[in-house]
Amino acid sequence: MPRFSLRRTAKRWHRTYREARMVALALKSPAHPVLAHVVVTRRCNLACTYCNEFDNFSQPVPTAELIHRIDLLAALRTTVITLTGGEPLLHPQLDEIIRSIRRRGIIAVLVTNGYLLTPDRIRGFNRAGLDRMQISVDNVLPDEASKKSLKVLDQKLRWLAEFAEFPVSIHSVVGAHTDRPEDALTIARRATELGLISTAGIVHDDSGRIEPLSPVHRRVLEQIEGLSKSRFSFARHNPWRANLVRGLLNDWHCTAGGRHLYICENGLVHYCLAQRGYPAVPLAQYTREDILRESKAPKSCTPYCTIFCVQRVAALDELRNSPRQALVRLFPAKNPETPAALPLPIRVLSALLLPSHDAPSGRFFRKAALRFLRID
Numbered sequence: 001m002p003r004f005s006l007r008r009t010a011k012r013w014h015r016t017y018r019e020a021r022m023v024a025l026a027l028k029s030p031a032h033p034v035l036a037h038v039v040v041t042r043r044c045n046l047a048c049t050y051c052n053e054f055d056n057f058s059q060p061v062p063t064a065e066l067i068h069r070i071d072l073l074a075a076l077r078t079t080v081i082t083l084t085g086g087e088p089l090l091h092p093q094l095d096e097i098i099r100s101i102r103r104r105g106i107i108a109v110l111v112t113n114g115y116l117l118t119p120d121r122i123r124g125f126n127r128a129g130l131d132r133m134q135i136s137v138d139n140v141l142p143d144e145a146s147k148k149s150l151k152v153l154d155q156k157l158r159w160l161a162e163f164a165e166f167p168v169s170i171h172s173v174v175g176a177h178t179d180r181p182e183d184a185l186t187i188a189r190r191a192t193e194l195g196l197i198s199t200a201g202i203v204h205d206d207s208g209r210i211e212p213l214s215p216v217h218r219r220v221l222e223q224i225e226g227l228s229k230s231r232f233s234f235a236r237h238n239p240w241r242a243n244l245v246r247g248l249l250n251d252w253h254c255t256a257g258g259r260h261l262y263i264c265e266n267g268l269v270h271y272c273l274a275q276r277g278y279p280a281v282p283l284a285q286y287t288r289e290d291i292l293r294e295s296k297a298p299k300s301c302t303p304y305c306t307i308f309c310v311q312r313v314a315a316l317d318e319l320r321n322s323p324r325q326a327l328v329r330l331f332p333a334k335n336p337e338t339p340a341a342l343p344l345p346i347r348v349l350s351a352l353l354l355p356s357h358d359a360p361s362g363r364f365f366r367k368a369a370l371r372f373l374r375i376d
């Protein structure tokens, strides 16, 4: 289990404050990117057979160029930057890049396969101010498709549990064609045992189709969600994922290209990793008008999309645009006669920040909350 320390506790409260501020900004204004993924190198030390996001030869993006891109994202008022690859730990100055994200008041997240983690690198991330880390673990034992295995990574997870002063999410996936769905549950249980966060996503089959999950696969997903101690987890309340689990297509509006940006190694803006090539405009030329236009642009890929982080951003936009309908959609009542019980963090945020609560006392508390979060 992670050790208790005053420094960890202080960091946790500070992070909670900055994340609440990020949510409040997203609810207040539609004109900035909530989240940007930034590729720091295309190269990877592994070669998962399902992956088309890596090569084995690219040089890291020069640090000065990455810091310039972070400046451009800060100028667009981006609130979260996730460093990705390839494998970001192959970048020799990753700590400096994380530091420069934090210096600009942006939340810093890192996605890694975990292979190159050591206690020293984890301590370096603590000092640099990393806010969150995500590691995907594909199976319990390595196989032909993937070496991202619990057996290989368990020591790294133990080091993270011992040394990391930031939350670590261990992500596993389940799909209709996953042969060993119980692997995802074993991975999630191990993560929870170590005091880390476990999350699970669903995957398409090889042809990009979504098929309903079998009762066994569904039970695995439910059991993984049941391990979460968090008062609110978007995975538990994601209406789009719930439909895909049943093999149903989704009707939602994706705001990628505006509220979510994917910045490739060449500094071009794309919708997301699955939709590279659109709009493929250099970040240096990307403006507020581009953000607003691309946020509104319809995307034909929405019915099948399984990109969880973009859906989370879209849920915030639904809350901003039509709070009451969004709350009903995200938290459907079990019984049509009784309104659904909202989780505590959602009750607090919606009471303080959503314009549907427009009584004079609501306006007073909203103003006070915005002042506390330093939002004009």
Ligand code: SF4
Pocket: 044, 045, 046, 047, 048, 051, 052, 053, 054, 085, 086, 087, 113, 148
């Ligand atoms: S570790 Fe990640 S980036 Fe590397 S090949 Fe596997 S899925 Fe792709």
Ligand code: SF4
Pocket: 254, 255, 256, 271, 272, 273, 274, 275, 299, 301, 302, 305, 306, 307, 310
């Ligand atoms: S719907 Fe999904 S795949 Fe399509 S652009 Fe949005 S995030 Fe990307």
